[in-house]
Amino acid sequence: MPNSNGKMPLRLYNTRTRSVEPLRPLEPGHVRIYVCGLTPSAEGHLGHARSFLFFDVLRRYLTHPRNGYRVTFVKNVTDIDDRSIATAQAEGTTYDAVIARHYASFQASMRTLGVLDPDHEPYATKFVPQIMEMIGELMERGFAYASDDGVYYRVAAFARYGALSGKNVDELLIGARIAENEHKDDPLDFALWKFAKPGEPRWDSPWGAGRPGWHIECSAMARALLGVPFDVHGGGYDLIFPHHENEIAQSEPLMTAPPMAEMWVHGGLLNFDGRKMSKSLGNFEPLSALLERHDPLAIRLLFLQTGYRKPMNFTEDSIAGATRSLARLTEQYQRAKAVEDDGVPLSEESEAVIASRERFFEMLDDDMNTAGAVGVVFDLVGEIGHYRDASVRAAALDFVRDAFGIFGIVEALDRPSRMERHTISTPRTDVETAIRVEDRYWSREQQQQMIDALRRAVGDAVHVNGDRLAIVIGEIIQARADARKAKDFALGDRLRDALAAEGVALHDSKDGTTWTAAAR
Numbered sequence: 001m002p003n004s005n006g007k008m009p010l011r012l013y014n015t016r017t018r019s020v021e022p023l024r025p026l027e028p029g030h031v032r033i034y035v036c037g038l039t040p041s042a043e044g045h046l047g048h049a050r051s052f053l054f055f056d057v058l059r060r061y062l063t064h065p066r067n068g069y070r071v072t073f074v075k076n077v078t079d080i081d082d083r084s085i086a087t088a089q090a091e092g093t094t095y096d097a098v099i100a101r102h103y104a105s106f107q108a109s110m111r112t113l114g115v116l117d118p119d120h121e122p123y124a125t126k127f128v129p130q131i132m133e134m135i136g137e138l139m140e141r142g143f144a145y146a147s148d149d150g151v152y153y154r155v156a157a158f159a160r161y162g163a164l165s166g167k168n169v170d171e172l173l174i175g176a177r178i179a180e181n182e183h184k185d186d187p188l189d190f191a192l193w194k195f196a197k198p199g200e201p202r203w204d205s206p207w208g209a210g211r212p213g214w215h216i217e218c219s220a221m222a223r224a225l226l227g228v229p230f231d232v233h234g235g236g237y238d239l240i241f242p243h244h245e246n247e248i249a250q251s252e253p254l255m256t257a258p259p260m261a262e263m264w265v266h267g268g269l270l271n272f273d274g275r276k277m278s279k280s281l282g283n284f285e286p287l288s289a290l291l292e293r294h295d296p297l298a299i300r301l302l303f304l305q306t307g308y309r310k311p312m313n314f315t316e317d318s319i320a321g322a323t324r325s326l327a328r329l330t331e332q333y334q335r336a337k338a339v340e341d342d343g344v345p346l347s348e349e350s351e352a353v354i355a356s357r358e359r360f361f362e363m364l365d366d367d368m369n370t371a372g373a374v375g376v377v378f379d380l381v382g383e384i385g386h387y388r389d390a391s392v393r394a395a396a397l398d399f400v401r402d403a404f405g406i407f408g409i410v411e412a413l414d415r416p417s418r419m420e421r422h423t424i425s426t427p428r429t430d431v432e433t434a435i436r437v438e439d440r441y442w443s444r445e446q447q448q449q450m451i452d453a454l455r456r457a458v459g460d461a462v463h464v465n466g467d468r469l470a471i472v473i474g475e476i477i478q479a480r481a482d483a484r485k486a487k488d489f490a491l492g493d494r495l496r497d498a499l500a501a502e503g504v505a506l507h508d509s510k511d512g513t514t515w516t517a518a519a520r
């Protein structure tokens, strides 16, 4: 059934029902979303960011005039856990100092990636009263019990346990054991409240001083900030079991009208060169470091091109490809914008733009098929420069800008494309500036390939010392300037041609020589 604006509603894959379903907000016009946030007890990496990037695009699309929803978006911070306590003890600091350090870094990275701040960003330790209240209700109704080391959830009391993940309690019990230091009735029971050991942070409770378990935090914060039921509960695929299963088990027995959330939406996991990123595998790179090597907008594009549910493999080649695609798109957009008007209106051009726009939104409505939607924009951008009617070109450019806004990469349209000029007239300082620009657009591997090609092309004529592309180009330009000063124009031309063969064009003026590098 179409919405009031006449369009089919957005459909999303709902893990709870295992089908693609229309999103129909419980409160008309208002979509309430809870996404499990980070546990910043250690440095975050790009894998942690993937689902946050997806929900950022979903949120932008929901609030876009096409849908026109008001969105309340909650993303929590699990600011206490075993690891932050252990790290604090090892470092002689406090758990909240550990959390503050890692979270500040991750938050800065999220902003670099253009992820909008949530409407609410609850810290678990600020919701201890609400958490205790919920534990009390669960105990009253026979879903929880106190033991020697804490309060546990009684999984056997909740008949629907396993429904979200499709796991069966009997199968889960096979091989499940109670650890020696845990005092619980059943191996599947999980902690709602952990009594504090000496030296651990603690909050007083009716059952004993301690701290909340991870799962109950999300249930209590979602209930406090959004109310239950709400529309969309999200997170990474790895959170389905046990975390989201446990959230349901804690929340739904206390509700008159379950489910806790209408839709459970999960993002696929991210591998790095075919492996999970982890310190133990030796391939760990903090997100902040990765963002110094790669263009954050190209990272967004790469994720969009994959689609949110698919497992994804991040490689240096894949990000280099996305970086090139984005640069080409920026160039095509800027070139199309600069086209002179020849005043010939052509109706089929106008129809093509309208059709592209409609196809783009249909893709997004179909379970956020961002890969398809990106393809539509790419195809259109390549055409705009050929349109002869200025008003159609303007409409098409507006649409591209609109689409890029939903993708969260609109800045890419306004930044200097790779046709940017680099001034080499005063070699050292300006070359340094140029290097920083280069790093944005070429991967190290691409830079190295081009350096190797330039070395071969200039042969013995220039002694290439530099190990960075912009330095090497600067050295060759300097050698050409020296040759011209010495009236060796043949050598000067040879060096210019060597650069040109690699796509580097020189522009001489009274201020010196500048260069532009064409897209590769």
Ligand SMILES: [Zn+2]
Pocket (backbone or CB within 6 Å): 035, 036, 037, 218, 243
């Ligand atoms: Zn959670």
